[in-house]
Amino acid sequence: MFFILCAVTAILLLLYIILNSNTIKNFWRRKTLVEKLPCVRKKIFLIGHLDFVGITKEEAFVKTREWTKDAPAVAHLITGPLMFVGLKGPYEIESAIGSMKHMEKSFLYKFLNRWLGEGLLTSTGLKWQKRRKMLTPAFHFTILQQFVSTFNKEVKRFVDEIETGNLNKPTNIVPFVSNFSLATIAGKSLSKPNIKETSMGSSEFMHTQESIDYKNAVSRISDVFYLRFSKPWTWIQPIFDLSSLRKIERQSLETLHQFTNFIIEKRSENFKTFDENLDDMCIRKKLPLLDMLINAKIKHGTINNDEIREEVDTFMFEGHDTTAMCLTYTTMLLACHKDIQEEVYQEIIHVLGPNLAQEPSHEDFTQMCLLDRCIKESLRLYPPVPTISRYTSEDINTKFGVIPEGVELLIHLYDLHRNPKFWPNPDVFDPSRHLPENCIGRHPFAYIPFSAGPRNCIGQKYAMLEIKAFFCGVLRKFRLEPVDTPDTLVMTQDVMLRSQNGVKVNFVLRN
Numbered sequence: 001m002f003f004i005l006c007a008v009t010a011i012l013l014l015l016y017i018i019l020n021s022n023t024i025k026n027f028w029r030r031k032t033l034v035e036k037l038p039c040v041r042k043k044i045f046l047i048g049h050l051d052f053v054g055i056t057k058e059e060a061f062v063k064t065r066e067w068t069k070d071a072p073a074v075a076h077l078i079t080g081p082l083m084f085v086g087l088k089g090p091y092e093i094e095s096a097i098g099s100m101k102h103m104e105k106s107f108l109y110k111f112l113n114r115w116l117g118e119g120l121l122t123s124t125g126l127k128w129q130k131r132r133k134m135l136t137p138a139f140h141f142t143i144l145q146q147f148v149s150t151f152n153k154e155v156k157r158f159v160d161e162i163e164t165g166n167l168n169k170p171t172n173i174v175p176f177v178s179n180f181s182l183a184t185i186a187g188k189s190l191s192k193p194n195i196k197e198t199s200m201g202s203s204e205f206m207h208t209q210e211s212i213d214y215k216n217a218v219s220r221i222s223d224v225f226y227l228r229f230s231k232p233w234t235w236i237q238p239i240f241d242l243s244s245l246r247k248i249e250r251q252s253l254e255t256l257h258q259f260t261n262f263i264i265e266k267r268s269e270n271f272k273t274f275d276e277n278l279d280d281m282c283i284r285k286k287l288p289l290l291d292m293l294i295n296a297k298i299k300h301g302t303i304n305n306d307e308i309r310e311e312v313d314t315f316m317f318e319g320h321d322t323t324a325m326c327l328t329y330t331t332m333l334l335a336c337h338k339d340i341q342e343e344v345y346q347e348i349i350h351v352l353g354p355n356l357a358q359e360p361s362h363e364d365f366t367q368m369c370l371l372d373r374c375i376k377e378s379l380r381l382y383p384p385v386p387t388i389s390r391y392t393s394e395d396i397n398t399k400f401g402v403i404p405e406g407v408e409l410l411i412h413l414y415d416l417h418r419n420p421k422f423w424p425n426p427d428v429f430d431p432s433r434h435l436p437e438n439c440i441g442r443h444p445f446a447y448i449p450f451s452a453g454p455r456n457c458i459g460q461k462y463a464m465l466e467i468k469a470f471f472c473g474v475l476r477k478f479r480l481e482p483v484d485t486p487d488t489l490v491m492t493q494d495v496m497l498r499s500q501n502g503v504k505v506n507f508v509l510r511n
């Protein structure tokens with residue numbers, strides 16, 4: 001009897017402690033506050049919103065648009081013990097990402113950890129701060145300027161590829177622009193330009209089987225990411241590790257890491273032979289990214305090989321897939337709007353003259369204002385990164401209620417950019433929206449294809465330069481005619497904004 005009494009007392013005591021523990025208290029507080037926020041989706045008793053389980057990427061794209069279209073600027077979603085809050089209003093998004101308060105990414109980014117490690121995209125805290133400080137000079141104006149010749153060279157290669165065998169017929173441009181953007185980022189841009197072609201993953205190397213394998217592996221690992229997202233039980237690491245997805249992840253990682261290791265090894269081999277020049281540049285702290293990392297390892301020991309690789313993996317992925325998607329949709333939009341395409345062509349000819357051999361310089365791009373507006377408008381309609389995510393480290397007050405600390409934010413850039421409150425006729429391609437006089441009074445967070453705040457895109461200027469160089473080369477040589485249009489695309493919900501069947505256009509030689 002005494003033992004039974006002791007056991008009951010112990011259980012009651014334990015229950016009392018558990019119910020009063022901060023973790024439990026915080027959970028209930030969080031849940032109560034989240035449930036007070038608006039919601040547009042049907043909830044199942046106990047398990048919450050599981051309406052996304054098992055649906056395909058295409059269905060997920062359509063459903064996400066339906067959910068966000070009907071939702072106010074803030075809406076909640078609960079999956080078991082996890083709470084998500086979706087945002088599509090600029091005021092609320094500014095509160096979430098505009099300051100240093102909520103710097104931590106959502107747990108969803110951890111799905112990428114085996115690939116990207118804790119590189120700039122996924123890291124947090126002091127590690128992120130140090131890396132961001134270290135890498136920012138690699139995107140300084142003087143460094144970017146040097147890449148223009150690499151961009152021009154790769155555009156020429158793209159143009160030749162189209163001219164020999166892909167003229168006057170529907171051509172899916174995705175593999176071509178993907179080649180182009182991968183070659184520019186990995187072929188040269190990570191290291192000092194004007195070094196010998198063989199010094200680091202030369203452009204030739206970038207157009208070989210290895211680069212095709214790399215792109216396929218990126219595509220497979222993106223599929224794994226989506227499938228994992230759509231099967232919440234695989235969010236638990238040991239369950240994921242026992243699933244068939246882990247096998248695909250392992251095989252993809254082998255290819256991805258082999259590729260980036262090769263690039264680093266190649267560059268490291270030749271690094272010493274350029275010591276003199278590099279020392280020169282180091283003094284001014286303006287080294288391209290990979291050189292800067294290798295230099296930090298050799299000279300200061302502040303980074304090791306694994307850490308170099310996580311940054312190279314991060315920049316290769318962020319730097320090639322995003323730009324490729326922007327090139328894809330901008331090409332389609334210009335093909336669909338022949339009058340605007342002609343005006344852009346005239347602007348390019350006005351700046352560069354009719355001689356095709358005249359390569360654009362950094363200064364030339366600054367004069368191409370209409371081209372700039374077209375790219376911005378394409379990034380509004382088709383933001384390559386359609387959703388970003390954060391973890392709230394403290395409460396956020398909104399007019400819809402309190403978003404508590406400890407929840408996952410889903411920030412829907414795609415839906416923000418098509419929010420009719422800020423963008424009249426949101427589905428219409430209209431570059432004049434980005435004329436300075438038309439931007440007056442617009443909320444600064446109504447348009448953020450490169451995100452905003454302290455964790456914004458470090459490569460945005462690089463990307464804009466590369467994209468402008470691409471259209472200078474392509475539009476001087478070809479007229480773009482439409483095959484796919486916004487209505488024929490089957491979009492998918494993915495890490496990147498992709499079209500299921502690619503995007504086709506017709507390239508016609510200009511006379």
Ligand code: HEM
Pocket residue numbers: 120121122132185314315318319320322323326383384385388389449450451454455456457458459460462463
């Ligand atoms: C059109 C092209 C691009 C778009 C639309 C884009 C968009 C974005 C967005 C939305 C983010 C925030 C991601 C998040 O918070 O989860 C981001 C971050 C980042 N981007 Fe880009 N990006 C582009 C090109 C590039 C390029 C060319 C590079 C590198 C050369 C790059 C490197 C990065 C990195 C390293 C981060 C993480 C920054 C940090 O957390 O400190 N991006 N980008």
